[in-house]
Amino acid sequence: MDYKDQKHEDVYIKVPTEILERLDLKEETKAQIHVNEHGVYINNRKKNTEKTVPLTSITIVGLLTLGICLFIFRDFSQIPLIGQRSIASMVILLGVISGMINFTYYFIKDNKRDNSSLKLYWRNLPVVLLSYLVIIVVAQLLFFKVMGQLFMGATFDIYTSSCMAAVMTGIVNYVMIYSAKSITPTSLIRSLVFVILGGVFIAMVTNRDQQWWLYNFSFLGTPEATNSWQFNLTLILSSLLMVALIDYIFVYLYNIEGKTKRLIALKVLLLLTAICLGGVGFFPYNDSLFYQSMHNRVAGYLVYLFIILIISIRWLLPNVSKHFLRISYSIGAMLGIICVLFLGVHYLSLTAFELFAFVLAFSWLLLLLQHIIDIVNTANEVYTVEIIRQPTQETVKENN
Incomplete structure (x- = not known):
């Protein structure tokens, strides 16, 4: 049968009003429907959903960086790429300051007008910003x-260096925004x-020359290691980021699911895990007996918490999939095996x-x-x- 000879019916999709509110759609407006291998998606074609970075902020930062570098480098004929009073030092310093300001501004601005159901809370901003x-x-x-x-x-x-610093600082701010x-x-x-x-x-x-692997993993956070503060700070920041993510x-x-006792227990266990992770970095293993004791305790608690x-x-977790349970028990079994290989047969270092x-x-x-x-x-x-199928007038007449 030829396509134009077919009798068609109008099909309507009745959606909850919550979808209209989230897409900022009004009655009798047209929306785009995208169909791909993952499913069907409705999009407001009048609303720009892409995350665009305003070039005005990048331009302002670039011009300010250019002026600051020209002023600071005014007494130098040549400026090194790295080192003190170098392009690198200026980019890192100005990039951190301007990036922090822009990140905070656009985080607050977008969070106020974001209608999505998943928004960050203000208490999460310091940790996320620091991370x-x-x-x-x-x-x-x-x-x-x-x-x-x-x-x-x-x-x-001076001019080439200042321009390079301005461009790189602009890129840093683009990423932060x-x-x-x-x-x-x-x-x-x-x-x-x-x-x-x-x-x-x-x-x-950093510690490859000291052959840290001949000691243990915790050696990276001890005073004997080079720049041990980096390793310890990493654990502390990871802990803070975990706390923000868990709270979120x-x-x-x-x-x-409701604030059930099981979910509360799960949240407490995860928060304790994050705190113990940060505690390993906050109490580095050094000559102090107190720090040694606390380091060993929080590390031990971390192991127990993972097992629990x-x-x-x-x-504890509702609607947990069987696939995830299989992965969890497999990882638990592997942890048990390596414990036996280390503590039992002394195969692993x-x-x-x-x-x-x-x-x-x-x-x-x-x-x-x-x-x-x-x-x-x-x-x-x-x-x-x-899905509501409404017959056309021709179909109604034909049925009558």
Whole structure:
């Protein structure tokens, strides 16, 4: 049958008013429906959902950086790429200050007008801001370290140096503004991964000449290690970021599942885990007997908390999937095996045992947080709609 000869019926989709409010749609307005392999999505075509970074802020920061650098470098004929009074030092300093201001401004601005159900609370801002500042500083340090090796001894005149600093500071602010406008629970998890893995990696690289692996993993935070404060600060910041993330997602989990005793217990266990993680860095293992005792205690508590969480997650977290339970029990079994290999048959060294335990435990914790976020997102994003098929006038006449 030819397509134009077919009798068609009008089909309407009846959606809850909450969807209209979230998409800022009014009655009898047109919306876009996107269909792909993942499903069907409704979008307000009049509303720009893309996260755009205003160029005005970037331009202002660039011009201010240019003026400051021209003033500071005025007595120098050549400015080095790295070192004191260098391009790198100016970019890091001005990037942190301006990035912090822009991040805070756009975080507050976007959070006020955001109608989504997942918004950060004001109490989370200091921790999130500090974490992103650490990330951007670490990224800049790594970048300039590589550039310093590639262009060893490179110097530039005052105008070239000032322009380079202005451009790089503008890029830093672009990243900070975009991050402030795009914060989600998933992005916070990525930040947590970057902070802890980046900090640990830098500590390992910094102490490679001291062969830290011949001692133990905790050596990176002892006074004998080079720049041990970096390793300890990484653990403390990771702890704070975990606290902010846990506080963030459990507010919405309570709204979905109710503030039950099981969820309260799960939140307490996760918060205690985060506190113990920070405690390992806050109490580094040094010559003080008090610090040694506290370090060993919080490290031991951390192990016990992971064991309790893995065993009890089946009862504490509602709607936990069987797939996640299988992963949890598999990781728990692997932790048990490496304990036997270390304590029982003495096959693994202390460093290998600590590294294996750290990777497995941290991976499971990230999976747990992501699983909770998936539960929250699913509950907030899934709606029941009604499809109404309304026959056309031709169809009605034909039936009559």
